[in-house]
Amino acid sequence: MDVFWSVYIGVVGLILGSFFNVVGLRVPKGESVISPRSRCSSCRTTLQAIDLIPVLSYLMIGGKCRTCKARVSCFYPIIESLTAVLYLAAWFYWGLSWQMLAALLLISLLVIIIVSDISTMLIPDKILIVFTMPILLIRMTTAPLDPWWNAWAGAALGFVLLLVLAIISKGGMGGGDIKLFALLGLFFGWQGLLLTFFLAVFLGAVIGGVGLLVGKVQRGVPMPFGPFIAAGSIITLFSGDNLLTWYSGFFS
Ligand SMILES: [Zn+2]
Known part of the structure; x- marks a missing residue:
């Protein structure tokens, strides 16, 4: 059961971390967090589902855009991993509880702030x-x-x-x-x-x-x-x- 929960919370952390990247980059600029879909910052090609798997996509494409081969910032997978690690830490520390939920809320807020403050101050x-x-x-x-x-x-x-x-x-x-x-x-x-x-x-x-x-x-x-x-x-x-x-x- 513990293995199940560890994997589950780790994966949720990775997926939400990926979302927090988008929120932290777009909200300060007044953009929607839902549309348009993410694009390569270099060639503007819309990213496909295969490009949007947290951390794995980055590793599979070797940190380069599949279309134009421009380097993709390692900032994204770092933020995704950070979120997953902190979510797991909260689970190990408090177990399933309100205290853990409070910790997850705070961690989520902090990750978004890291992204938005670094990218836009x-x-x-x-x-x-x-x-x-x-x-x-x-x-x-x-x-x-x-x-x-x-x-x-x-x-x-x-x-x-x-x-x-x-x-x-x-x-x-x-x-x-x-x-x-x-x-x-x-x-x-x-x-x-x-x-x-x-x-x-x-x-x-x-x-x-x-x-x-x-x-x-x-x-x-x-x-x-x-x-x-x-x-x-x-x-x-x-x-x-x-x-x-x-x-x-x-x-x-
Ligand atoms: Zn590109």
Whole structure:
């Protein structure tokens, strides 16, 4: 049974990951996620069903368009695999439960944000709105935080913290970041929100610093912050309780 569920959740992760690629690339540009069908970005040939199997198509065509032989970005299969791995991790960690469903919702949101922020430097309102309702519902009913008001405390803290930063940094943080952190606070509560924020800033500073040193990042050119927020959120999701217990151990 476990093998069945592992395969099932892995395959669902791959298929949804493929869909999240489309959502993350199209929604910020105001395009429909259903039509037109995906095309080669180089020769504009409409992709056939055989080209749309997550990861496998990429491997079968050797990372090149079947028509024009232009290289296909390895970004797509990476996002598909990432989604599948994180879905499986949620299943191993929580088993079939409301907690797992909450985790899947958050993972889905984060994957879309990674794609949209890397491709367009935007975190679209539409995406945040679509995910706010189910996350709010699940936190207020079947998978509440302890105490129940912690979700509201987290949302308020996330909003205020990022708003203050946006004002201080004079636009270094966008409106999308403020709304996203309010939503993350709703999901994690105020302690998890602070941890996520710290991890995102820390990872952004370290990787941005290394990027500057090796010349991959240029001074003054903005770097998408979404992937670091996503990484911080994933660490908090899977090990936040342990990290917070470890940290508070220093003060007791
Ligand atoms: Zn092509």
